[in-house]
Amino acid sequence: MALNEFDIIRTYFAPLSVSAPEAFQLTDDAALLNIPDNQTLVCTKDALTEGVHFFPGEDSYRLAQKLLGVNLSDLAAMGASPLAYLLALHLPQNTTAQWFEGFSHGFKDYTAQYGGTLIGGDTTTYSGPLCLSLTALGTVPKGQALLRQGAKPGDSIYVSGTIGDSHAGLRYIKDTLTELPKLSASQSEYITQRYHIHTPRLALGTALLGVATSCIDISDGLLADLGHLCNCSKTGAIIYPHLVPLSEAALASHIPMLELMGGGDDYELLFTIPQKNETILQQIAPPHIPLTKIGQMTDTAPPHIMLVDAQGKKITLPNKKGYLHQAGL
Ligand code: ADP
Ligand code: MG
Numbered sequence: 001m002a003l004n005e006f007d008i009i010r011t012y013f014a015p016l017s018v019s020a021p022e023a024f025q026l027t028d029d030a031a032l033l034n035i036p037d038n039q040t041l042v043c044t045k046d047a048l049t050e051g052v053h054f055f056p057g058e059d060s061y062r063l064a065q066k067l068l069g070v071n072l073s074d075l076a077a078m079g080a081s082p083l084a085y086l087l088a089l090h091l092p093q094n095t096t097a098q099w100f101e102g103f104s105h106g107f108k109d110y111t112a113q114y115g116g117t118l119i120g121g122d123t124t125t126y127s128g129p130l131c132l133s134l135t136a137l138g139t140v141p142k143g144q145a146l147l148r149q150g151a152k153p154g155d156s157i158y159v160s161g162t163i164g165d166s167h168a169g170l171r172y173i174k175d176t177l178t179e180l181p182k183l184s185a186s187q188s189e190y191i192t193q194r195y196h197i198h199t200p201r202l203a204l205g206t207a208l209l210g211v212a213t214s215c216i217d218i219s220d221g222l223l224a225d226l227g228h229l230c231n232c233s234k235t236g237a238i239i240y241p242h243l244v245p246l247s248e249a250a251l252a253s254h255i256p257m258l259e260l261m262g263g264g265d266d267y268e269l270l271f272t273i274p275q276k277n278e279t280i281l282q283q284i285a286p287p288h289i290p291l292t293k294i295g296q297m298t299d300t301a302p303p304h305i306m307l308v309d310a311q312g313k314k315i316t317l318p319n320k321k322g323y324l325h326q327a328g329l
Contacts, residue, residue: 003097005123012104013087016111016118020084023119031119033084039139042080046070047088047133056129060099062196063132064106069198070219071136072114073267076205077217079146080138082116089123090131114202146208146215146271148232153299155213155272157237158281158291160201162247163222167263168255169195187249194247198267203286208271211284215271222261223317225270227303233272236300242310245292258307258315272297 003011009026017023022032035041048067050056068085075082087107107118116136169191172183183191201217208215216229222244230237241257250260273281285291298304307315 003100008100008123012100013118013121016104016108020117020119023117026120031084033119033137035083035139038142040142040145042075042078042138042140042145043135044071044074045133045135046074047131049131050129060102061106064103065110065197067132067134068107068110068114069200069267071134072200072202073198073217073219075136075138076200076202077146077215077269078138078140079144079205079209079215080140081202081206082114082136082138084117084119084137086135087118087121088133089121090128091123091125092130093125093127095125095130114200141209144209146205146212148214148216148229151214151229151233151235151272151297152274153235153297155274155297156278156293157226157239157270157272157295157297158293159218159222159245159268159270160204160289160291161266161268162245162250162290163218163266163268164250164255164260164263165191165194165247166265166267167260168250168253169193170265171253171255181252181254183249183252187252190247190249191253195265198265200267201269201289204269204289207284207286211277211281212271212273215269218266218268218270219264221264222266222270223305224262226305229270230303230305233297234302236298236302236304236306237295238298238306238308239295240310241307241315243292243294245290
């Protein structure tokens with residue numbers, strides 16, 4: 001790599017830190033972070049490794065957005081607002097200036113849209129695959145964060161957006177949709193985008209503060225993540241698969257509903273609402289984010305999830321392997 005570590009930090013990353021003066025333009029050993037007394041700091045980290053979480057040769061602009069997206073979805077699930085980021089890059093020795101150019105632009109554009117400032121990190125080169133790790137810091141009013149625990153039997157279960165698009169997009173990219181109907185150009189473009197670019201539901205997360213009893217972001221698949229929420233809340237759940245919202249493109253793919261509910265990378269929010277709050281939910285929901293009721297929490301032992309069809313008949317759940325996140329690409 002012709003650029004040394006300090007050139008990289010000065011040229012590509014220091015400009016991303018200018019709105020946080022306490023980051024000293026990335027020239028000191030560490031950044032300082034002050035948060036208001038009435039706020040709690042919310043901290044999360046997610047890493048992406050080439051060949052595991054993204055295809056080798058992936059466009060660096062899109063990669064920056066993917067890295068931010070997976071982290072911001074966790075902040076959204078806690079009801080937090082983004083504040084700052086720490087970025088660790090483990091780079092193959094042949095990483096080019098063009099790669100940094102794309103990555104820093106992707107980072108800048110995405111944070112301009114969703115908030116938060118780069119305040120530090122670490123940059124190393126080695127002979128292994130590209131590995132990116134981000135720590136995202138956010139704030140939430142003290143005592144108000146949305147947790148996975150807190151759902152009560154009888155609460156309604158809602159999801160934002162549509163489910164399974166990213167899974168359909170990955171199948172399309174890997175060309176395993178051949179036995180399924182051919183999608184139109186706009187449908188395949190839509191599911192591919194949903195796989196590559198995540199839309200963290202930050203505005204929804206903040207709107208749900210004081211309204212939802214629990215919340216999780218769907219990254220491993222709707223059924224798997226609902227299982228995590230049930231475990232933490234010590235509840236069971238009934239889900240009505242015919243109510244689960246699908247995009248026109250996912251519907252047209254004819255991928256079975258149970259597979260879409262088991263696919264990962266939706267980055268939508270799944271949350272529970274007590275009946276008394278259901279009427280205000282539609283008023284506080286940010287515009288353009290569809291919210292759909294798909295079931296109720298029950299008092300059965302966690303994580304007992306029952307699927308019931310439109311005729312009221314029980315559907316047999318897929319075995320664990322069928323809906324756990326499949327590691328790798
Ligand atoms: P040290 O050797 O003391 O850890 P570094 O040379 O690693 O210092 O980092 C110098 C400064 O640059 C620090 O403020 C660090 O947070 C920042 N920095 C290094 N790499 C990155 C990066 N990839 N993104 C953002 N900031 C970075
Ligand atoms: Mg360092």
